[in-house]
Amino acid sequence: MKARLAASAALALGIVIGASGCSMVTYQATTEHYDASDGVSANVGDLELRNVLVLAESGADEASLVLTVANRGDSDADLSIEPVDGGEALELEVPAHGQVVVGAGEEEPLTLEGIEAEPGSLTSIYFVTSGAEGVEVQVPVLDGTLPEYEDLLP
Numbered sequence: 001m002k003a004r005l006a007a008s009a010a011l012a013l014g015i016v017i018g019a020s021g022c023s024m025v026t027y028q029a030t031t032e033h034y035d036a037s038d039g040v041s042a043n044v045g046d047l048e049l050r051n052v053l054v055l056a057e058s059g060a061d062e063a064s065l066v067l068t069v070a071n072r073g074d075s076d077a078d079l080s081i082e083p084v085d086g087g088e089a090l091e092l093e094v095p096a097h098g099q100v101v102v103g104a105g106e107e108e109p110l111t112l113e114g115i116e117a118e119p120g121s122l123t124s125i126y127f128v129t130s131g132a133e134g135v136e137v138q139v140p141v142l143d144g145t146l147p148e149y150e151d152l153l154p
């Protein structure tokens with residue numbers, strides 16, 4: 001009788017540990033950071049770049065840059081945006097503890113001129129701010145197929 005009771009207790013304990021232990025060794029996808037939108041993210045010093053994307057029509061030599069920049073620093077920051085494959089560099093001022101949204105709501109996107117960006121590809125853009133090492137980001141290039149982007153093309 002004691003052997004049967006001990007076997008039942010061991011079996012019950014094994015079932016409880018087996019059922020609850022799965023979450024201890026299973027990969028948790030919710031702990032991984034990912035970009036939930038069409039654009040990509042990067043950090044440059046105190047500046048956080050979010051949902052960075054380029055909008056262009058096929059064969060065009062200009063494109064629209066859409067992004068959100070948040071400044072977590074205590075002083076205003078200037079962000080330099082330099083297309084790697086050519087084109088003119090742009091400057092964007094971001095206030096301390098503030099953010100700048102480019103290409104959403106009433107804000108117009110920035111126009112990148114002299115850039116070769118084909119929809120469906122990636123284009124390299126170098127972002128740099130003073131006091132921090134710059135970062136080169138592979139930014140997706142989209143066209144106006146999606147309704148939310150058709151008014152943002154250059």
